[in-house]
Amino acid sequence: MSFSDKPVVVFSSCLLGEKVRYDGSSSEDQFALKLKDFVYPIKVCPEVEIGLGVPRKKIFLLKINGYRVVQEETKADFTSDLNRFSKNFLKSLKTVDGFFLKSKSPSCGVSGAKTYKNPDRTGYIGRKTGLFALNVKRYFPYYPVEDEIRLKDFYRKYYFLTRLYILFYGRSKGYGFVLKNYPHILKLFNRSRFADFEKKPDKKNLLKIFNSPFTQKVAEKKARNFREKILNDPDFRKSYVLFPYQLIG
Structure with missing residues (x-):
């Protein structure tokens, strides 16, 4: 299979x-x-x-x-x-x-x-x-x-689904694909670790980006009204949702 x-x-x-x-x-x-x-x-x-x-x-x-x-x-x-x-x-x-x-x-x-x-x-x-x-x-x-x-928490669910699909894209399409298409999302999670991944885009460095939780407080620092934008702003959603939207919508 x-x-x-x-x-x-x-x-x-x-x-x-x-x-x-x-x-x-x-x-x-x-x-x-x-x-x-x-x-x-x-x-x-x-x-x-x-x-x-x-x-x-x-x-x-x-x-x-x-x-x-x-x-x-x-x-x-x-x-x-x-x-x-x-x-x-x-x-x-x-x-x-x-x-x-x-x-x-x-x-x-x-x-x-x-x-x-x-x-x-x-x-x-x-x-x-x-x-x-x-x-x-x-x-x-x-x-x-x-x-x-x-996973009843919106931010945990978003983080879970995003990591799930990023890892899937990394193994199926290559880590260079992830770097090229989703740098803004990776920076959202961990800007300092993203720098290491940018220098060497491999699985090890990608996983290290996920070494800290993604909470409402973290999200709001990066993008104000993050949850509302994901749910109600099609342009924002297009940039920050890389999994099937019905999983969180």
């Missing part, structure tokens, strides 16, 4: 309607379903892949000598299994442009997984990144990695 005509995105299977959650349900997400039609989707449920089955006992995130994943009732530790699967799966990806993962999950949550310091699930310390998502960020630094809750 050729992946040269559309971006490749890894999705948590439950977001696309597969009934693989611990209780046998799905977490079907409308934006994930919409995006799926514009990309090549690769579906994965790390918990099912390590043999936990459907339905299954809940697992949770524990911070003891690093992050661990433990089953709530049995206290079984699945950290090694989940890390092993994550490493093998991620290394098997010959082509990928981004990741769309399930929020709050102890395996896939990008930042919202409830985390504890004691094996009896006491000592709540906040919401952290799930184990599979941690591995994604380790093996694919600066790639677009988000979950469905975080």
Whole structure:
């Protein structure tokens, strides 16, 4: 299969309607379903892949000598299994442009997984990144990695989609193409890192442009009324939207 005509995105299977959650349900997400039609989707449920089955006992995130994943009732530790699967799966990806993962999950949550310091699930310390998502960020630094809750924010969604398509264009059309056609967008994200990419337009330098978040505050400094212009100004949109507009409109 050729992946040269559309971006490749890894999705948590439950977001696309597969009934693989611990209780046998799905977490079907409308934006994930919409995006799926514009990309090549690769579906994965790390918990099912390590043999936990459907339905299954809940697992949770524990911070003891690093992050661990433990089953709530049995206290079984699945950290090694989940890390092993994550490493093998991620290394098997010959082509990928981004990741769309399930929020709050102890395996896939990008930042919202409830985390504890004691094996009896006491000592709540906040919401952290799930184990599979941690591995994604380790093996694919600066790639677009988000979950469905975080993508409800307009600026995160714009940044996610723009990075996704810039990486896709870079691998399919060449990094010189990206430099020639989208310098204004890259400068919007990171002007200082853009200078390095301009000197040497390769994947490594392109990814480093994405080493900081793109927030409303950042956007407004670059272009006043950024959101409103994207949504309502066709000329501005033509310059700053390089993905299918219906994904954000």
